[in-house]
Amino acid sequence: MIQTLDFQIDALKGMKNYPEKLYYIGNLDLLQSKKISVVGSRKPNQYARNLTQELCSKLSLVDVKIVSGGAIGIDAIAHKSAGAKNTIMVAGTGLDTRYPAVNKTLIQDIENNGLVLSQFEAGVASRKYNFPLRNELVVALGDALVVAYADENSGTMRSVEYALKMNKPIYVFPHRLGESKATTELVKQGLAKVIYDIDEFIAQYGTVKKDEKLDEFLEFCKTAPTYEEAIMKYASEVFEYELLGKIKIYNGKISINYCP
Incomplete structure (x- = not known):
């Protein structure tokens, strides 16, 4: 309102x-x-x-x-x-x-x-x-x-x-x-x-604080990078997080998967 x-x-x-x-x-x-x-x-x-x-x-x-x-x-x-x-x-x-x-x-x-x-x-x-x-x-x-x-x-x-x-x-x-x-x-x-x-x-x-350290890859994904950009910077994380269901790749873009 x-x-x-x-x-x-x-x-x-x-x-x-x-x-x-x-x-x-x-x-x-x-x-x-x-x-x-x-x-x-x-x-x-x-x-x-x-x-x-x-x-x-x-x-x-x-x-x-x-x-x-x-x-x-x-x-x-x-x-x-x-x-x-x-x-x-x-x-x-x-x-x-x-x-x-x-x-x-x-x-x-x-x-x-x-x-x-x-x-x-x-x-x-x-x-x-x-x-x-x-x-x-x-x-x-x-x-x-x-x-x-x-x-x-x-x-x-x-x-x-x-x-x-x-x-x-x-x-x-x-x-x-x-x-x-x-x-x-x-x-x-x-x-x-x-x-x-x-x-x-x-x-x-x-x-x-130590318990507040960033998951830098997920923070990076908030910017909706292209798949190629993400691979260049975080190749291993892209594959790991996709398997874990933390990110999704659609139309060449990466985004965070907020679904449980």
Whole structure:
């Protein structure tokens, strides 16, 4: 059920204009946790997908919530990797619409187990000028911003502009020459720090307990990798987990089998 937020969020006071109204579905307690905003391209390379998956999965183990925009690409990978209960999604439409439709199941899962926010009332459809407003809200909610992959002049860089205005720390991954040129430029200009070691980055937020260690292969499968991608990285696990019924392979894609 769509509800209206009846209190102000301190983190949003750094926005140019505090939203007139905020609507939500889900668990407001997530707003009290440490939060990292994660943004990036809708078409990242596999390297960025893998690092985003690892980062967000491990952040969730130290009770850091992931904030993103629910779009295809990096947004969806971030949400899935953290798990719905560790996710705050900021929508660019009214909450009566699950947009984009391809992420409908993911968004519904976040509604049921995490938190979905929007500054747009029910009935407001997807419009181009909604998304810069959404991006500002995504950035404002986080204690820091991670830009996983971004091309030059991409929409993702609008989020960087907001982060700079709000004095938010900005982090990027170390990419190869010619890839994610916009994040490389941020590093050259001294505007972003590079995450060279994910475990070291996670350590500033908490320590993962021994009994909470990730099954890295299953976490990888949350990103819906192709069969070929999975074989290249986890050949033995693919065969073992398929035999155990933990994963399923369909149309060249691997997913987790949630059936008992």
